[in-house]
Structure formats: C-alpha cells, structure tokens
Amino acid sequence: MAxxxxxxxxxxxxxxxxxxxxxxxxxxxxxLSGLLATPTTTATALAPFAGVALAVPLGGYGPLFVLLAALSMAAVLVVPWTVPADGPGRRVRAHGSR
Structure with missing residues (x-):
C-alpha cells in the first residue's frame, strides 16, 4: 500500500x-503552482483533526469514509468543467501578449 x-x-x-x-x-x-497547491496543502494539514471531528457526529469512521467517497465522486463529476475557455491543450494568453 505504501x-x-x-x-x-x-x-x-x-x-x-x-x-x-x-x-x-x-x-x-x-x-500559479503555489496557488494550485494551497488547497491540497491546507487539506493535508487539517485532515487528522477534521477526520476525528467529523467521525464523532457521523457515528464512526464507516460513515465518514462514505461521505469522503461521495465528495470524491462529486469532484470527478466537476472535472469536465475545468477545461480553459480556449479548449483543451491551448494556452490562454495573458493580457497584452500577442
């Protein structure tokens, strides 16, 4: 697993x-790399506390993992809408560039 x-x-x-x-x-x-990594780094730092804090009201770790799986599935379903407006593989030009 490791x-x-x-x-x-x-x-x-x-x-x-x-x-x-x-x-x-x-x-x-x-x-841009820092902006993209910030949510992941924050979630990684807060995960141990959040896991315990959510497991108690949800009734244990089983329901917590079901919730996490549902959130992961929702994230997968949102992926198609993350493509830049210019289309896949195209670079979006910065203002003032030609």
Missing part, C-alpha cells in the same frame, strides 16, 4: 507541473 501511495503521489507531482504549463503557460509558474 508503494502504491508513493507512486500516486509522484504521479500527481508530475501531473501538477504539466497541468500548470499546459493550461496557463510557463509565465509566473511559481505563483
């Missing part, structure tokens, strides 16, 4: 780097 989790984490690192440059170009890469 090897699978490490593989997924490594792939997500590569995917994040590719997604930023594919969608918005290399200009301001550091700033």
């Amino acid at each position: 090897v699978v989790a490490g593989t997924v984490r490594g792939n997500l690192t590569l995917l994040q780097a590719t997604a930023i440059t594919d969608r918005w170009g290399a200009t301001h890469y550091g700033r």
